[in-house]
Amino acid sequence: MTAKPIVVLGVIGADVHAIGNQILEHALNDAGFKVVNIGVMASQKEFVNAAIETGADAIWVSSLYGHGEMDCRGLREKCQEAGIGDILIYVGGNLVIGKQDWENTKKLFLNMGYDRAYPPGTLPETAIKDLKEDLQKRGKSRWNWPS
Amino acid sequence: MTAKPIVVLGVIGADVHAIGNQILEHALNDAGFKVVNIGVMASQKEFVNAAIETGADAIWVSSLYGHGEMDCRGLREKCQEAGIGDILIYVGGNLVIGKQDWENTKKLFLNMGYDRAYPPGTLPETAIKDLKEDLQKRGKSRWNWPS
Amino acid sequence: MVVKNQCLDLEVFFKEREAVLKGWPTGQEVDLEEAVAYHKNLPQEKVMVNQLLSARRENKTLIQPRAGVALPEQHIELLKYLREEGEADLLPTTIDSYTRQNQYEEAEKGIKESRELGRSMLNGFPAVNYGVKVCRQIIEALEVPVEVRHGTPDARLLAEITLAGGFTDFEGGGISYNIPYAKKVPLENTIRYWQYVDRLVGYYGEQGVKINREPFGPLTGTLVPPSISHSVGIIEALLAAEQGVKFISLGYGQNGNLIQDIAAILSLKDLAEEYLKKEGYQDVEVTTVFHQWMGGFPQDESKAFAVISWGATAAALSKATKVIVKTPHEAMGIPTKEANAAGLKTTRQIINMLQDQILEQTRRMDIEREIIGKETRQILDKVLELGEGDWAEGTVRAFAAGILDIPFAPSKFNAGKILPARDNNGAVRFINFGNLPFSQEIKEFHQEKLAERGEVEERDVGFQMVIDDIYAISKGMLVGRPR
Amino acid sequence: MVVKNQCLDLEVFFKEREAVLKGWPTGQEVDLEEAVAYHKNLPQEKVMVNQLLSARRENKTLIQPRAGVALPEQHIELLKYLREEGEADLLPTTIDSYTRQNQYEEAEKGIKESRELGRSMLNGFPAVNYGVKVCRQIIEALEVPVEVRHGTPDARLLAEITLAGGFTDFEGGGISYNIPYAKKVPLENTIRYWQYVDRLVGYYGEQGVKINREPFGPLTGTLVPPSISHSVGIIEALLAAEQGVKFISLGYGQNGNLIQDIAAILSLKDLAEEYLKKEGYQDVEVTTVFHQWMGGFPQDESKAFAVISWGATAAALSKATKVIVKTPHEAMGIPTKEANAAGLKTTRQIINMLQDQILEQTRRMDIEREIIGKETRQILDKVLELGEGDWAEGTVRAFAAGILDIPFAPSKFNAGKILPARDNNGAVRFINFGNLPFSQEIKEFHQEKLAERGEVEERDVGFQMVIDDIYAISKGMLVGRPR
Numbered sequence A, B: 001m002t003a004k005p006i007v008v009l010g011v012i013g014a015d016v017h018a019i020g021n022q023i024l025e026h027a028l029n030d031a032g033f034k035v036v037n038i039g040v041m042a043s044q045k046e047f048v049n050a051a052i053e054t055g056a057d058a059i060w061v062s063s064l065y066g067h068g069e070m071d072c073r074g075l076r077e078k079c080q081e082a083g084i085g086d087i088l089i090y091v092g093g094n095l096v097i098g099k100q101d102w103e104n105t106k107k108l109f110l111n112m113g114y115d116r117a118y119p120p121g122t123l124p125e126t127a128i129k130d131l132k133e134d135l136q137k138r139g140k141s142r143w144n145w146p147s
Numbered sequence C, D: 001m002v003v004k005n006q007c008l009d010l011e012v013f014f015k016e017r018e019a020v021l022k023g024w025p026t027g028q029e030v031d032l033e034e035a036v037a038y039h040k041n042l043p044q045e046k047v048m049v050n051q052l053l054s055a056r057r058e059n060k061t062l063i064q065p066r067a068g069v070a071l072p073e074q075h076i077e078l079l080k081y082l083r084e085e086g087e088a089d090l091l092p093t094t095i096d097s098y099t100r101q102n103q104y105e106e107a108e109k110g111i112k113e114s115r116e117l118g119r120s121m122l123n124g125f126p127a128v129n130y131g132v133k134v135c136r137q138i139i140e141a142l143e144v145p146v147e148v149r150h151g152t153p154d155a156r157l158l159a160e161i162t163l164a165g166g167f168t169d170f171e172g173g174g175i176s177y178n179i180p181y182a183k184k185v186p187l188e189n190t191i192r193y194w195q196y197v198d199r200l201v202g203y204y205g206e207q208g209v210k211i212n213r214e215p216f217g218p219l220t221g222t223l224v225p226p227s228i229s230h231s232v233g234i235i236e237a238l239l240a241a242e243q244g245v246k247f248i249s250l251g252y253g254q255n256g257n258l259i260q261d262i263a264a265i266l267s268l269k270d271l272a273e274e275y276l277k278k279e280g281y282q283d284v285e286v287t288t289v290f291h292q293w294m295g296g297f298p299q300d301e302s303k304a305f306a307v308i309s310w311g312a313t314a315a316a317l318s319k320a321t322k323v324i325v326k327t328p329h330e331a332m333g334i335p336t337k338e339a340n341a342a343g344l345k346t347t348r349q350i351i352n353m354l355q356d357q358i359l360e361q362t363r364r365m366d367i368e369r370e371i372i373g374k375e376t377r378q379i380l381d382k383v384l385e386l387g388e389g390d391w392a393e394g395t396v397r398a399f400a401a402g403i404l405d406i407p408f409a410p411s412k413f414n415a416g417k418i419l420p421a422r423d424n425n426g427a428v429r430f431i432n433f434g435n436l437p438f439s440q441e442i443k444e445f446h447q448e449k450l451a452e453r454g455e456v457e458e459r460d461v462g463f464q465m466v467i468d469d470i471y472a473i474s475k476g477m478l479v480g481r482p483r
Ligand code: B12
Pocket: B014, B015, B016, B017, B018, B019, B020, B021, B023, B024, B060, B061, B062, B063, B064, B065, B066, B067, B090, B091, B092, B093, B094, B095, B096, B097, B098, B099, B118, B119, B120, B121, B122, B123, B124, B127, C066, C094, C096, C097, C100, C123, C150, C151, C180, C181, C218, C219, C220, C221, C222, C294, C295, C296, C297, C298, C329, C330, C331, C332, C333, C334, C335, C408, C409, C410, C470
């Protein structure tokens, strides 16, 4: 067996929504990932540092409280500056303020450099499946996922 | 005191909604009208005959059950044929099928020759006020309304 | 004409049948033997009785909408949507008002106008005009049982066509589809018509086909005291049982006071079983139907959602076998399919959240059950007395005498002397008893309850209260307080 | 730092005050004497305490939304709409998350962006940045009391500005606005900050100005057992009373089981009064707040309406003094004003329809009340013991020891060892007790209740149940049954 892929997980900005974060950690663990959970109220810098320190394969950013648009802008650039510009970055939660058209919101975040964006109420399974595929595409197909 | 103005009241077509009809009778009575209530399931002919027989000043047609558009068409013409072409005719209830734009529905019924049309949930007070005004305009201002 | 509560002789029945089927050309499509075979081939989950009995066993409350439009394709699409998006357990086919009055010519016009305009100009589905084959298209397109819901005083041809068409449940009754739904059809006639319908259902049963029958519980839908609708429902159950009907759902329209509503559903089942046994019908299965508030609704959709939720709550807590669902468009008109599904989903969420919760019997609930029981027995026993042992004759005489009396009903064969109003807690009581054969004890109970409200509101108990109560829920209240 | 439960010395308070007001330029606008005069001139109906006490007296449940946007004009328009169209009895001003973290620079950016885009880019109203005058514009534009609702660990400056601005109610507390709302702010700090806020309110009180204080009842909003939130609420009430606060509303977040929810509201008031008296605070008026379900909501709006209605039902039947209302947009994002009003109207209709209905105390309700009482007393008495008679010290030590523990909370000063899950009837119980100082009797009660569910579901009592329960309501259930 090879080493587990590593995901840095956290809730960005001044956001304290902790429940989804705890469930995502649990689900990623169950799915065979190593999770580095930096918890709520995490700054962009903390995400980048954690990713560098642990040699992470992906960053999962949550934003629930509505300031996602302001908080998430620039994370891709920070990663590039830190030399991990091509790391997978996913984002999910209640990303913008109010009930807005999801396609617009998705475009907004993809344009900011996020690889994938998930609407409110996404179940962990959905995104974990995507992550496995994305990692496989990047040549990391050798991992043995628990079935 | 002069004679009370007379209103023929009924629910048109195959419609059996009786509650509003009973309340309208009560409210018109209270407001000083003489009510000739022909009840539910009244045909256009019954409305016209009752109006002629009692020398009525107005006809109040209810339609609740959704077939109003089909049932109400032609009443004005029947009145004209019977020689009471200029009698006031009001209509109210749930006149068409479904939740539709009220302005369209109103136009539809005014075009059919109804003097006034009322949307769902109209309180008797509202229409009674209009009726008094319309009768007054027709020179029947001498009636003494109970205050 | 005199009508007796006696199982129709099969010969008489089949003779009458010939005439009935001539009522409209589609009558000729009905072949009883073939229909029995068709039913026997239906998948078990499409049979209403199966669904109801298993829900009753598991203490579940099923949800069912009302729905019907003029064109079959649109009707099927609508029902599919209510099943898939609305999560309905059981489906209906609501029949249009012309068909209810046997005005098939008018219905035909309605179909034509609807085809031309591409939207329904009828307030329901004209099943007779379409006939057996189209009915079966409906049944085959859906994976759950479908009930015929209407309001037809003479539903003999409708029953023939829809039952042959594969429907497994048929609403109505000689009283409940006459007094609230007609103006001048004699009761003896409708009781006789419904003996025919019940005999038809009994006949299917004898051939091994389970069809459910559901008297229409809510009557005029407006402040009907439980003992009134219970009496009617139980009489219709007895009349049906005599014709061989074995599966009966008895309904009740929500009044809004939770305790009274729960007590009503519980006592309805108990009383029905008591009378069925007493009259010698041992093997009839009784299930219950809770109708969300049947009177005037608030126009505001958010408020309508509250009324729907409150109905779902009472249904769930009373453990009724099924609940008939209203929609946020109720006050405005026949709902769009989206609005219809919305009502279902609200109901579904409440039913699910309350599924595992239990409300204990309390003293107040016991009192309500006792009162409902006493009143219903006093009415029913008097009906039987008037009929000299015959429920059919007794019913006709009881209505003539005002012993049976339904508030606000349009029929001229209804005395219309009783007057209901809410007490200070919102339970529906009697202001006027008309000729109801109630004991002094019962009358005093109601008078005290209403006097209490009068005192709180500092006004006389009287007709103004009734008017205020009729409007109350649509204006956002339960009790119509003076302004 | 050690914090003691002692009324702050006025000199110390005023000294600290100088520093607090320097936190942002608008601090200089605050003139206490002038503010007292301003409050004294407020019409009586704009004073929260008056509304709450009269509702309590009349056994009414008032309704209040959550609402706050970045721009004052839009905020006022929003509140007016919620009053007029939504029929809200009481109004809020929800503060944005930057202000809650004292990040006034970020809030300023948010205001700018919002002005440029013409829509709110903040999730609340940044009151500190706007200062006293703009706050007063809000108060003056509305005819009902307005409360500050937020989630701010250090709300000293926010309190100074909004109270001088004419708000008459202030939510929060040293525990309830720390543990669920912060990650690494020490408890002793926030308890100290909130002593300041309470002292400020006490000071206003001494000048004859009635201001209400409301600890935040629901905490993390997700499966919080009643005794946990009761313990926190009562400690915050005691700490506030020590600083001279006389009017306290204690809150509770709906769990969904009706009996448990009613028992929770009833016991909350009783227990709070018991402890306040016991600790010598004789003249504190306690009112109650029921929060409609605070956890994850269904995305479907019809289903959300059902959850809202069910919350309104429990609020009405428990006779809570006020209910905080959710909206059909809850799962999606901050609601539009229409969605916000929709939640209010649904709630209004339920509250009105249930206003006159009474649910009797039952045996089950008695059991729940007793359990909640015992648990809360066991926790509180241990806190006092740990604090050697001091509630403030006791609280800090109790959190460190896991004697006080809030499920799913983000704070590192929270032990996070307890684990709640629903029993077979949907009431919230403990799977893990962590270090809660519960008697064997209590522990067995919970274990039995959960074992019962385990048997029904044929699975072990464990973390998967917790996950299923967290999702359950959003997926249309109460108890998260295995699929
Ligand atoms: C109670 C009720 C029934 C009872 C009626 C009992 C009886 N015999 O009276 C029962 C259950 C039997 C029934 C049956 C049916 N009903 Co119905 N019923 C209602 C309900 C819930 C309340 C009606 C009521 O009593 N309101 C209280 C009274 C006081 O108000 P009102 O009737 O609106 O009358 C007032 C005003 O409208 C106004 N007004 C009325 N007429 C006039 C005339 C004039 C000139 C003026 C000025 C004012 C005016 O003043 C009245 C007093 O304030 C309404 C929906 C609602 N409103 O919430 C549906 C409703 C009217 N029914 C409807 C339908 C379709 C039916 C049925 C065809 C089928 C069915 N779904 O079961 C059958 C019809 C049978 C038939 N042939 O008529 C539809 C009509 C749909 C449409 N127009 O698009 C409605 C709107 C429900 C819905 N949304 O689907 N119903």
